[in-house]
Amino acid sequence: MSPPAPTPPDPSDPPRQGRLILVPNTLDLDAQAVDIQDLLPLGVLRQAAALQHWAVENARSARSFLKRVQAVTPLACPLQALAMAELPRPRKGSGQTVPAAEWQMLLAPALAGHDLGLLSEAGLPAVADPGAALVQAAHRAGIAVVPLAGASSLLLALAASGLNGQSFAFIGYLPQEAAPRASRLRDLEAASRRLQQTQIVIETPYRNAALLAALLAGLQPQTQLSVSIGLTGPAGWTHTASVAQWRQAPRSMSDREPAVFSFLA
């Protein structure tokens, strides 16, 4: 049975619940050297500084984010006094999902009237990152969800690729084993050709070079392939060319920086 629809709030009522605020992180994975003001809007930093309750992907990186925020604008309460909970993770390989009750528990501060921040390790929470289940639970509980303006490496890479930005799909990770990966690539390339849809895939950094090699081996020569790495960083680059051109002039890939791979057949 479906849960009952939440009653639409009467705008004349004072808010009784806090909101779930989606706070963007930088894309530079905690490079303390750069002033965070250069990377995130002041409005976002001020709203993050005002939050006293957090649900975060990783507490250590969240504290380090808030230290950078603090250098720009004072926090509403001292870093050590913030209420911070980590998002639950399903045990690897268990095939189990996190029980709904755990997400519900994380929302307790919002249900008690406090705004609750959601933060991931880089970029937007809940996009190619944990957090969507918490957002879903917030909607079910009638808690307002407010996304603050921030960048996603996926869309910066897509913009920089020059490939079709009017139709695209984010696929996530390809299978790691060669045969299923090659078969999946063939399917994605066929879909890309049929729909004129840019396909976006990612990989953990230490497998960047392996994924590039698999793309060059598996895609058709005339398919356009774009790779972005180290976006918004000083050494970042985006290169777009046909697979045939890539094969003639391959590029070495860092095994430490996140990369985004896009192709259009």
Place this chain on the structure above:
Amino acid sequence: MSPPAPTPPDPSDPPRQGRLILVPNTLDLDAQAVDIQDLLPLGVLRQAAALQHWAVENARSARSFLKRVQAVTPLACPLQALAMAELPRPRKGSGQTVPAAEWQMLLAPALAGHDLGLLSEAGLPAVADPGAALVQAAHRAGIAVVPLAGASSLLLALAASGLNGQSFAFIGYLPQEAAPRASRLRDLEAASRRLQQTQIVIETPYRNAALLAALLAGLQPQTQLSVSIGLTGPAGWTHTASVAQWRQAPRSMSDREPAVFSFLA
């Protein structure tokens, strides 16, 4: 025949060409009331202020953007003295694309050694917006493409939806006529179910209500539907519920603010 692969630049050489800088715009469509520092990172504003050559979707809105930038950080040269070209548009219904030579011409400043800014009317250039052909031409000419950190309304809406952010497709516009639209919706819903892929569609604001009605009529009752409107604005909201719940408690849609519609079967 494919064009020859560009020679990879030797990092010890001084740069001989300018770069194509993808400058994010705000999502508030020129609401001068809000300080632009609250919406875009200072680093982006400074880099935009330094650019003297622009390729823009709309010159009027680009000037208005640069006036807001100027209120925060001085422009490298007076607004009236900036070199600004509008992106060519294919004539509506002509079925023709813009000739490659026109894109090439827009790149002249970069080929002459100047950084060139690319700006659309809202959000990221070249994503659900014109500009990708210029980025493509830049790659062909060996011009470095640098995306600056900015928000896309599509991904803010996706993050706020709570729907699957690990697999999603941006479809763009649905057909306007009822029969082909219904048939396309059925296909997209089937793909969403099969791939567990969130489908994202948009519409011009004055048809927001019509699209919502079409989604409520065409999708299965248990499909999750999320609507975001007025993102980053004071009156913005995101609502996610099953189609059955939406039907019981429909919401009125502004016909002036851009909205993003996402669903997951």
